[in-house]
Each structure stands twice: as structure tokens, then as C-alpha cells.
Amino acid sequence: xxxxxxxxxxxxxxxxxxxxxxxxxxxxxxxxxxxCCKVYDIPDFEKKAGRVCQHVRTEGGCGVWxxxxxxxxxxxxxxxxHADMNALWRPDVCGFVLRVEPNGTTLAVDVDxxxxxxxxxxxxxxxxxxxxxxMPKNEGLVLVYAPEGLYVVTPMEDLxxxxxxxxxxxETGMEPSLFGLRPFARVVPARERRRERFDGVxxxx
Numbered sequence: 001x002x003x004x005x006x007x008x009x010x011x012x013x014x015x016x017x018x019x020x021x022x023x024x025x026x027x028x029x030x031x032x033x034x035x036c037c038k039v040y041d042i043p044d045f046e047k048k049a050g051r052v053c054q055h056v057r058t059e060g061g062c063g064v065w066x067x068x069x070x071x072x073x074x075x076x077x078x079x080x081x082h083a084d085m086n087a088l089w090r091p092d093v094c095g096f097v098l099r100v101e102p103n104g105t106t107l108a109v110d111v112d113x114x115x116x117x118x119x120x121x122x123x124x125x126x127x128x129x130x131x132x133x134x135m136p137k138n139e140g141l142v143l144v145y146a147p148e149g150l151y152v153v154t155p156m157e158d159l160x161x162x163x164x165x166x167x168x169x170x171e172t173g174m175e176p177s178l179f180g181l182r183p184f185a186r187v188v189p190a191r192e193r194r195r196e197r198f199d200g201v202x203x204x205x
Contacts, residue, residue: 028080032060035091036077039110044069050113050147075099094124096144105140107131113147128153135183136174143170152185159185166190 037053047053055063062068078098079089091097095118097110109119109128119128132153134140144151145163152159152172164170167190174181 028083030061030080031090033090033092034060034062035112036075036097037062037072039097039112040075042069042071044071088123094118095121096124101143105134107140107142109142109144111144111146116147119144119146129155135172136181138173141172152183154183156183159183161185161187 034052034056037056038051039049041047041049042053045053045055053062055068057063062072077091078100079085079091088094089098091112095112095115099108099110100106101108111119119125128142128144131140132142133155135142135152135154136156142153144153144158150161150163150170152161152170161170164187169188169190170185171188172183172185175184176182
């Protein structure tokens with residue numbers, strides 16, 4: 001299973017290995033890394049994903065730290081959250097940002113548009129494939145948001161789709177084939193979902 005959000009141990013358990021790991025994770029800092037300031041939209045600054053935020057300092061760090069938007073204050077990548085992720089997984093080193101989507105079971109890999117194949121490098125790709133083993137068991141999903149589109153990573157194959165737009169729904173699962181169960185992925189456009197609501201015709205899974 002891929003990493004979950006770090007939980008703080010209760011005070012009475014401060015001597016446990018889990019508490020020690022939490023303390024080590026708390027010591028991690030962004031340093032010169034600012035990839036999250038590049039790969040995500042920042043609506044407050046009208047900053048679009050793919051270009052570096054205008055408030056990033058050339059020497060690193062945020063030029064409006066303390067006044068930065070709530071969306072920036074709330075965000076922490078998985079490298080910052082997890083003590084067991086070493087320096088190779090720092091976003092500016094590996095070339096992508098790891099996060100868990102709000103459903104708590106989808107691992108998202110947000111790729112630096114200037115390093116589109118970073119996630120395919122052997123060390124990283126092997127681990128991403130291991131994380132994807134949750135998919136056939138319907139226990140989770142691994143999505144790679146690359147510049148060219150979306151990859152649904154599975155142990156068997158990587159399924160490529162156009163990046164869903166706001167309101168679209170991603171459907172995934174396993175379906176029968178001549179060679180046994182195979183993974184599938186498809187995007188249901190928002191306009192089709194709206195039409196279904198009006199005509200009352202249920203969609204087949």
C-alpha cells in the first residue's frame with residue numbers, strides 16, 4: 001500500500017518508533033525545492049499549472065511567506081510527510097510531486113512538465129508499479145499526471161487517457177478479456193453525466 005498521511009502519536013507514546021518517525025518527518029523542510037509552486041494552479045495569483053509562481057525567490061523559498069494563499073499553506077507533499085522517503089524522493093530531485101487525493105486511496109504523481117519522463121526512471125518506476133498493486137484488488141489507484149495526459153498505472157500495463165476536465169469522472173476496474181481479467185480506464189465527460197441525469201438512462205459500468 002502506498003504511504004498514508006502521517007499521524008501524530010499521543011503524548012504517552014512519545015518513546016515509540018512511530019513517534020520518532022513523526023519527529024523526523026517534522027524536521028524535513030522544502031529547502032531549495034519549489035516544484036509544487038510550478039505544477040499546480042494557484043488561483044489567488046492567477047497562476048496556471050506548468051509555470052513557476054512569480055513569488056518564488058531565485059535562491060529558493062516563497063517571497064510572500066506568511067501571506068501566501070491558504071491552498072499553499074495547507075499543502076504538504078508526501079516527501080515532507082513521510083520520514084521513510086529519502087532525499088531521492090524530494091520533488092526537485094525526482095522530477096514529480098507525490099500527494100494523496102481527497103478520497104484517501106488515490107496516489108497522484110504530478111510530473112514536472114520540463115521532465116516528462118522523470119517518473120519512468122528505473123528506481124522510481126519500479127516503486128510506482130509496486131504501489132499500483134492495490135488497483136486489481138480495488139483498494140486504491142495510482143495516477144500519473146504527465147504533460148501529455150493521464151496514466152492509470154496498474155501492475156499489468158499503464159493505461160493512457162486524456163487528462164479529465166473539471167466535472168469529468170474517471171472510471172477504472174477489471175474486466176474479462178480473452179487473456180483473463182485486464183484493467184480498464186475511461187473518462188466519462190461531464191456533458192454525458194448531465195445528459196444521463198436528464199434522460200434517466202443509467203450508464204453501464
